[in-house]
Amino acid sequence: MYLSRQDIEKTDRIKRLNIINSVSGIKPGNLVGTKSNQGQSNLAIISSVVHLGSNPAFLGFIVRPGGEVRRHTQENILENGYFTINHIGTDFIKNAHYTSAKFDHYISEFDACGLTEEILHDFHAPFVKESPLKIGLKHVESVDIKSSGTTMIVGQIEHLIIPDHAINDQGYIDLGASNGVGISGLNSYYQLTRITDFPYARVEETPNFTQ
């Protein structure tokens, strides 16, 4: 199937959303946890978390100003600077999916979607107890991406909780063993199966692919 820019523009809106949200490839399934200064918790499913640096350890994710759920997340982060990123596990995909419904601001998605708030290390933002891998971050920067009208929220990792059985001595994390979830488009969820590892690629150790 071939689509030009013009074909994409002419495609029905919902179908276009489905297609274009899928073509970047598999996306990481995460829940972003925040809390207002008045104590109202919020939880939002996010599929745009991206690695930005290891030292300092920075992650970012994309918010769309129009989005209801995302607005509460962004407001809380701008208010106090704290958020958590929690991997979605294969055993609570349905709960995670419905955090994207537009609940009123006084309703916590934790309660509405049957997930459990967990306070760890006196961190202001709530973690998701059910999540296998949990990250506490402090907001360091919001970067406007003008062309698309979106914003990247950047945070530095303050706390990191990884299941012992999914990490080895070298620091490799097996996302299959930790029950991590991938997302394509807006609605499809994937199980992850690790199939191969390769060493750091050096020119002098590159296999002869021309044979």
Place this chain on the structure above:
Amino acid sequence: MYLSRQDIEKTDRIKRLNIINSVSGIKPGNLVGTKSNQGQSNLAIISSVVHLGSNPAFLGFIVRPGGEVRRHTQENILENGYFTINHIGTDFIKNAHYTSAKFDHYISEFDACGLTEEILHDFHAPFVKESPLKIGLKHVESVDIKSSGTTMIVGQIEHLIIPDHAINDQGYIDLGASNGVGISGLNSYYQLTRITDFPYARVEETPNFTQ
């Protein structure tokens, strides 16, 4: 396993790279194809492609100024504005991985890694013939992320090629059926198996999770 910010800073560099590059969750496996105005092709493995908008259709990816391979990619994009994003298929993971070796600038990673340049629709940047899903993009913006010293390259989709058997009438793309690949960390590759879909989440249709 628990790591504080201080623990992360004290971790051995390679182990820290492995850990922090994995904690964002599964990453999409893509190859970015570019060509200099002098006709030198370049191909780089990138795991940071992110969806930014559907209308216009925008994708972005992260470049680190220090990175050798990434530098050539960025130079070519700044020179002429064109690049391709090509999904890595499960049948050529090894070829794709070794594009990250620091080949001299006069060597095309297509040649060195046994992959085939494909010119489609008179587009300046080369596609990867072996790739199941191919996207041609025009550069629209480079956004500096100051805290991490990285840059997001944003492009608008001009051409989109999707395997017929992997897309349905509603525009859902099955990344398992299209042999898409996920990456964790710098070296681990995953197969994707679609396990469930849910409808667009509405408050009034949210299951009662409290029962």
